[in-house]
Every structure is written in structure tokens, then in C-alpha cells.
Amino acid sequence: MAAEKAEMDALKKECDALRTQIEAARKAVNDSSMSAASGGATAVGRVQLKLRKTLKGHLAKIYAMHWSADSRQMVSASQDGKLLVWDTFTGNKLVAVPLKSAWVMSVAFAPSGNLVASGGLDNICTVYNIKAASPKTLRELDAHTGYLSCCRFLSDTEILTASGDTTCCLWDLETGKQKVIFTNHIGDCMSLALSSDMNTFISGACDSLAKLWDVREGACKQTFSGHTSDINAISFFPSGNAVITGSDDCTCKMYDLRADQEVIGYQDTNLNAGVTSLALSSSGRLIFAGYDDFNCHIWDSLKGEKVGVLSGHDNRVSCTGVPADGMGVCTGSWDSFLKLWN
Amino acid sequence: MPSSSSIAQARRTVQQLRIEASIKRIKVSKASSDLMRYCGEHAKNDPLLMGIPASENPFKDKKPCTVL
Numbered sequence: 001m002a003a004e005k006a007e008m009d010a011l012k013k014e015c016d017a018l019r020t021q022i023e024a025a026r027k028a029v030n031d032s033s034m035s036a037a038s039g040g041a042t043a044v045g046r047v048q049l050k051l052r053k054t055l056k057g058h059l060a061k062i063y064a065m066h067w068s069a070d071s072r073q074m075v076s077a078s079q080d081g082k083l084l085v086w087d088t089f090t091g092n093k094l095v096a097v098p099l100k101s102a103w104v105m106s107v108a109f110a111p112s113g114n115l116v117a118s119g120g121l122d123n124i125c126t127v128y129n130i131k132a133a134s135p136k137t138l139r140e141l142d143a144h145t146g147y148l149s150c151c152r153f154l155s156d157t158e159i160l161t162a163s164g165d166t167t168c169c170l171w172d173l174e175t176g177k178q179k180v181i182f183t184n185h186i187g188d189c190m191s192l193a194l195s196s197d198m199n200t201f202i203s204g205a206c207d208s209l210a211k212l213w214d215v216r217e218g219a220c221k222q223t224f225s226g227h228t229s230d231i232n233a234i235s236f237f238p239s240g241n242a243v244i245t246g247s248d249d250c251t252c253k254m255y256d257l258r259a260d261q262e263v264i265g266y267q268d269t270n271l272n273a274g275v276t277s278l279a280l281s282s283s284g285r286l287i288f289a290g291y292d293d294f295n296c297h298i299w300d301s302l303k304g305e306k307v308g309v310l311s312g313h314d315n316r317v318s319c320t321g322v323p324a325d326g327m328g329v330c331t332g333s334w335d336s337f338l339k340l341w342n
Numbered sequence: 343m344p345s346s347s348s349i350a351q352a353r354r355t356v357q358q359l360r361i362e363a364s365i366k367r368i369k370v371s372k373a374s375s376d377l378m379r380y381c382g383e384h385a386k387n388d389p390l391l392m393g394i395p396a397s398e399n400p401f402k403d404k405k406p407c408t409v410l
Contacts, residue, residue: 008344011352018359029369037374041382044391052401072400089400184358223362239380241373256373263370263377283384284377285391302378327389328401340401342394 026261034254034264038302044285047298047308049329053091054312055338057084062332063120064107064319071323074330075116076338077107083118085130088330088340097128097135110153117159119148125161127173139176144169150192152201160201160215162189168203170215182213184220191234193243202243204231210245210255224255226262233278233289233320237301244301246275246289254301266299268306277319282326290317296331310341 060080067074073094075085081102085095103121110116115138119125125141125148146165153159154170158179162168168182168189187207194201200221204210208227211220224243233246237254242263246252252266252275266287273293280287280301287299288310296317298308315334322329328342344352385391396402 004344004346004349008349008352011349011356014356015352015359018356018363021363022359025363025367029367031369032371032374034370034374034377037371038378041378047390049390052399053403219361220358221361222365223358237377237380238384239377241380242377256370256377258368259370259373260365260367261370263374281388281390283381283388283391285381285385285388302381322390325389326387327394327399329390342390342399342401 026259029259030261034302035304038304041302043303044300044307047286049298049308049310049341051310051312051339051341052328053088053340055086055088055091055340056336057093058082058336058338060102060336061315061334062318062336062338063105064118065321065330065332065338066107066109067321067323067330068109068113069111069324070113071325071327073109073113074321074323074338075107075109076319076332077104077118078336079103080336083107083116083128085116086338088328095130095135097130100126106148106150108151108153108159110156112156115153115156117151117153119151119161121147123147123163123165125151125159125171127159139173141171141176141178143178146188149188149190152192152194154194154198154215160192160194162192162203164188166205166207168192168201168213170218180216180218182218182220184211184223185209187230190230190232193235195236195240197240202234202236204234204245204247206230208247208249210234210243212243212257222257222260224260224262226253226255226265227251229274232274232276235278235280238280238282238284244278244280244287246278248274250274250291252278252287252289252299264302264304266301266304266306268297271297271306276317279320279322279329281322288320288322288329288331290320290331292316294333294335296320296329310339312339313337
């Protein structure tokens with residue numbers, strides 16, 4: 001009994017020492033700030049995007065949307081129990097996928113365009129073939145013990161999921177089995193983003209931490225702290241060297257992976273609404289962040305200043321996405337509409 | 343009395359912290375300038391920064407023209 005207590009005390013002591021060491025190492029490289037460095041960058045001026053289309057078709061709150069790699073099709077998910085695949089150039093609905101469970105929280109398009117996936121309070125990630133004559137369920141990935149908050153395809157044979165059970169998981173779609181389970185968060189995982197080389201991914205959770213993972217090894221490589229509430233949204237900066245997060249604490253943050261720390265924060269004393277979603281413009285200069293205040297606010301990622309707003313929704317903006325070609329922004333809302341801006 | 347599972351948990355936490363402590367870090371000034379350079383190099387190809395001519399805008403509703 002005493003031996004166990006002694007070991008526990010030694011482990012706690014080592015934890016504290018390692019935490020102190022990490023903080024000291026971060027401080028040692030913190031020789032400047034991004035806002036100081038970006039003083040010399042050209043200002044972007046006021047960013048005024050126009051509403052180009054309002055996509056009507058869902059009958060209840062929209063919870064998620066994801067662009068296809070072709071930058072033309074897009075899939076949206078609503079708690080009316082449907083996924084809708086849209087042609088955003090014409091505004092037409094191409095495919096409607098009826099869901100077994102209406103409580104959907106996430107949707108994803110496979111890079112091939114052949115498959116979409118969704119999941120939510122059913123704890124299951126369901127993958128559908130949308131190229132068949134009528135949408136066909138390909139797989140039901142059922143092993144999480146909490147809600148499915150986010151999913152992203154690596155290919156037609158692998159998908160990553162994030163769950164309220166605090167884990168993320170890499171699945172093999174040929175077998176329907178879990179390949180790698182990523183455990184380290186101590187709160188519900190809310191969001192994930194895959195790096196462009198697909199070797200790493202980042203997750204944001206209700207423990208207010210963002211974590212960087214090795215996809216194949218399952219190891220957590222880095223942990224980023226600073227937020228004071230749930231992280232709901234996360235994205236890679238296009239160079240792959242930084243991560244942007246959005247939180248219920250009403251702020252967004254940029255963490256640089258190689259400096260291993262926050263380099264700039266995006267907050268405004270007049271903005272007292274949680275961040276639900278975020279997406280970056282193709283150069284990474286603009287951050288489009290959806291908030292509970294019904295707006296999508298636009299931030300200059302380098303200077304940390306608010307440079308515009310997309311207003312028009314009558315309820316919370318729940319999802320935001322920029323297509324691969326960077327030609328516009330799509331916002332989805334609890335008001336049941338999707339809007340396209342550029 | 344610490345349970346065997348809480349000891350296992352503490353061991354895992356130490357392992358994880360050892361991994362995170364061992365990474366090489368670069369200076370924030372270098373990280374910032376690299377991010378700024380990336381934005382600068384890609385700005386001219388960023389349609390949302392540069393604007394999109396109406397004729398090339400895939401989302402803009404095309405209205406029919408009448409030649410009078």
C-alpha cells in the first residue's frame with residue numbers, strides 16, 4: 001500500500017516537472033508576437049462579400065456541411081433527417097439521403113465524390129454510396145460509446161471520426177472495423193481536421209485542448225492549451241504549420257505547430273457569442289468564423305483584426321466551409337438555410 | 343489509496359508528457375515570418391482576397407441579357 005502511494009507521488013512529481021519543462025521550453029522560444037511581426041504586412045481592408053445564393057430545402061436546423069473536392073458539389077446535414085447533396089453552381093439538389101437517425105451532427109464528402117458519411121447522437125458513422133441509382137448504405141461504423149461529432153474521409157477506404165466518448169478513431173471501410181483508436185482527450189471530442197498529406201490530424205475537445213496526432217501510430221504528438229471552454233471548430237492553416245481553433249469561450253486562436261504554442265488570438269469585447277465553426281481562405285489570410293450570434297465574422301489571420309462580417313442568417317451559424325479552389329464561403333445555419341458568399 | 347488504474351493512468355500521463363516535452367521548437371519570430379510569407383506568396387491566387395470578376399464567378403446567378 002505504501003509502495004503504491006510512493007509510486008503515485010513520484011509520478012505526480014514527474015508530471016509537474018515535465019509540465020514546468022514544457023512551459024519553460026515554450027517561453028524560451030517566445031521571442032516575439034505575431035501581431036508585432038505582422039505590423040509590416042499589407043492591410044486587407046474591409047472584406048465585403050456578397051450573398052450569391054440561398055439554398056433552401058432543409059426543413060429543420062442544419063448542423064453540418066462539407067464541400068466536395070471538386071469545389072462544386074456540397075453536402076449538408078439537417079435534423080430533418082436528411083443529407084442533401086447540392087450543385088452549388090445551379091443551386092439544384094442532386095441527391096437526398098434519408099437518415100435512419102435524424103439526430104445528425106456531422107457530414108463528410110469523400111475526396112472521390114463517390115461516398116458521403118454522417119453521424120450524430122446514434123453514436124454511429126454511416127457511409128453511403130451516392131453514385132448508386134439511389135443512395136445505398138455501404139457501412140455502419142458502430143463502436144463509439146458517445147455521439148459522433150465529426151468525420152473526415154482519407155479515401156474511399158479509410159475514415160476518421162471524433163466522438164463524445166473522448167476518442168477519435170481511424171476506420172477501415174473495407175472491413176468496417178476500427179484500425180486505430182486515439183485516446184488522450186479528457187472531454188468530448190468536437191471537431192477534427194486532416195493534414196493535406198494525411199499523416200497527421202488535429203482534434204479539438206470539450207477539455208479546451210487541441211491535440212495533434214500521428215494517423216498511423218495513434219500517438220498524440222502535441223497538445224495546445226489556452227482556451228477556457230470547449231473547442232468546437234478546428235482547421236489547419238494551408239501551409240500545414242499552424243492550427244486555428246474556435247471555442248465556446250468566444251475566441252479563436254492560432255497555434256503554430258513548430259513553435260508549439262499560441263501565436264495570436266482573435267477576440268473582440270463586443271463579441272460575446274461562442275464560435276461554432278471556422279474555415280480559411282485559400283491563402284490562409286482570412287478566417288471565416290461562425291458564431292452563435294447568427295453571424296459569420298471575418299478575421300485577418302495575421303493581424304488579429306476583424307475585417308468583415310457575413311450577415312443574413314436568422315439563427316446560429318452552425319457550419320462554415322471554403323471549397324478547395326477558394327472561390328467562396330458556404331455558411332449553414334439553424335435557420336435551415338445554406339448561403340454562398342464571395 | 344491510489345488504485346492500480348489510477349497509477350496506470352498516471353504512468354500514461356507521464357509517458358505522454360515525456361513525448362511532448364521532447365519535441366524541438368522553433369522561435370515564434372521565425373514561425374510568424376513563415377506564416378506571413380506563406381500568406382504573401384499566395385495572396386494573389388486567393389479569390390476571396392482579390393475579388394472575382396462577375397464573368398468568372400461560379401456562384402453568381404446569371405441573368406439573361408436582351409439585346410435591344
